Amino acid sequence: MFLEQLVNGISVGIIYALVAVGYSLVFGVLHIINLCHGVIYTFGAFMVYIGIVQLELNPILAILISCVLTGMLGLLVDRIGLKPLRDKGSDWTAAMISSIGCSYIITNCLQIAFGSQLIRFPVLLDFGSFQLFGATITSQQVMIAIVAIVLLILLTLIIRGTRVGLAMRSVCQSETAAAINGINVNNIITFTFFLGAASAAIAGALNASYYEYIRPSMGNMMGLKAFSAAVLGGIGSLTGSVIGGVCIGVIEAVAVYFLGGTYQDLVAFFILFLVLLIRPYGILGKKESTKV
Template structure:
């Protein structure tokens, strides 16, 4: 029975990774850059919620909406200021800039809120479910996280398949030059991608801080890196891949915490990444891209 509850907790953690990984994978697919600061946008979302709920005393749903708005704006601003001028630069330069942005966000949060751990009040009000005569308990956070991530994932797939903006995203990720010739506004599309990715990060932040109710300026860093691992695991650039990768990673992490060693769980997750990249460098659902001279 305990195996099943570990598994369910793993799926819940995995759903959070999946939400973050969706943002990573969309940005990577379109801008071909690793947005290292993505994890820290989660942290900013968490702090926004904390301030809005505790200081202003607004209800959780309003707070989540405000956090989404702030994170979206932040994502768009970061893209305009730091990444847009570097479209033609070498990938190394863009990656270093992204690391710089990540550090900037962490340290601004550190200066404003201090290094002390903040206790976060859960935004979820759904009651816990008890199954099999109380042997399996599923918390409200777990239920909401899993359902929310499934809804978001389906919504995102529909958006990309059915809407014009979504089709433009696909086109830009396939071939930027050709997309521009077909009359697609490439810059606007990239900005939209960053906006969606950051909004997802805000939701992930709300769910993450509800499930693990502590908040520091470094809260987002590790989940961010793990979500990137999840995106690579599932095949970067692929939306279902990010989802599957996230869920699998959450399950692996929780099961190794339960059965092997809680200290080694992170190491096991990273070891899985290395093995996956060696066996299948493009990930589970990734496409192989041939390089031309």
């Protein structure tokens, strides 16, 4: 039983990790936390819902289309909500508030379109379950693991193996230096948003399939928990986000196993407070010193 709970925790943790990756990517290039991210995740899940349930497309096709559409939403958020502020030289509070505004617009549009109730979501790719060391592992969980691994490998390849990825890493280090070397910083930032949003869309589809429902407010909790995961692992670090996500998923599952489910949601926040108090740069992050 405990092992099974652990497996559940890992599965959920992987989903947290996929969303946390989006936070880290955006933080890496922009040094702000995209408070809109949870909502983008919700949008992704809803696009998959439209694709599969309303348009009756092939699930994989629906997910791919959702990735593109959600990526474009991320792009729009950056271009309309954030880039004008960068051009103006506004400080990060303005960007943060703007991202809050964007999250409001998107989440309420979804609510207007779909209502605020739960909507049933079909299970994707159900091949039953199997036993391993006495724990039941569902095909859902296997699918989550496989998709996540593929996605993370893809992201790592993009970031470490392509020119675009190199450009991304240089913008992370120094915008000015990157710009001097001919990199179009704004395009790179927008592309990063696209990647983060697409990952969130996939996480949204996986989550929807796992819990079998979606609702417009699903991004709120997920956004915060994934944020906790990113902070735990060290925001800005991809590996950190993965570690953070799985950690939070597992700790949550363990807490539920021993303490019951009432305070499940508080676990992530408890960890967030703890991390921010003790080691704000996370497990894999580096301490930043300020010069006077």
